[in-house]
C-alpha cells in the first residue's frame with residue numbers, strides 16, 4: 737500500500753492527493769506536523785529534502801510533487817494523464833510548469849500570508865503579499881487567454897497540468913483573488929473542482945484542517 741506523507745495546509749501535497757484519488761490508488765495518509773522534530777525526522781527518511789509531499793510505494797521513496805505525479809502516471813500506466821507522444825507530453829509539461837511557477841507560487845504566497853499564517857499565530861509578510869499580487873494578476877490574464885477554447889489546460893482531456901494547478905486555484909479563496917475577470921480559467925476551475933476525485937480530497941482536507949486548527 738502506498739504511504740502518502742502530507743500536511744493538509746500544503747497545496748503541493750494536495751496535488752498528489754488529487755492524483756491518488758483520480759487514479760484510484762489505495763494509500764495510507766501520514767500527516768506530518770512540520771513543527772515537530774520527530775515528525776520531521778520521519779519525513780527525512782522518506783524525502784531527504786525534508787518537504788511534503790512524499791510517497792513510499794513498496795519501499796520506493798520519492799518527494800517533489802511534480803516528480804511524484806509523473807512517476808505515478810507512468811507506474812500506473814495512465815498515459816491519458818501524461819502522454820507518451822513527446823510533443824503532447826512537452827505541451828503538458830509546459831502548461832504545468834507555467835502554472836506552477838507563475839500562478840501557483842504567487843497564490844500560495846498570498847494564501848499563506850493573508851489566511852493561514854494569522855490562523856496559526858504566525859507573522860504575515862505583507863511585502864511578499866504586495867509583490868505576489870502584482871505578479872499574479874497579469875499572469876492570470878495571460879493564462880486565461882492561452883487556455884481559451886480548451887476544456888482542460890493542455891487540450892481536450894484532463895492531464896497532470898490540471899491536477900497540478902487545481903489545488904492552487906482552490907486556494908484563491910484564501911489568496912483573496914477572484915477569477916471573475918478570467919472566464920476561461922473560471923470555467924476550467926468549475927469543471928475540475930467538480931470532479932468526484934477532487935471533492936473527496938476537499939472533504940478530507942477540510943476535516944484534517946479543522947483537527948489541525950483545534951490542535952489535535
Ligand SMILES: N[C@@H](CCC(=O)N[C@@H](CS)C(=O)NCC(=O)O)C(=O)O
Pocket residue numbers: 745746747748770786787788789799800801802
Ligand atoms: N517543490 C516542492 C515544494 C514542497 C513544499 O514547499 N512543501 C512545504 C509545505 S507547503 C514544506 O514541506 N515545507 C517544510 C520545509 O520546507 O521545511 C514540491 O513541489 O513538492
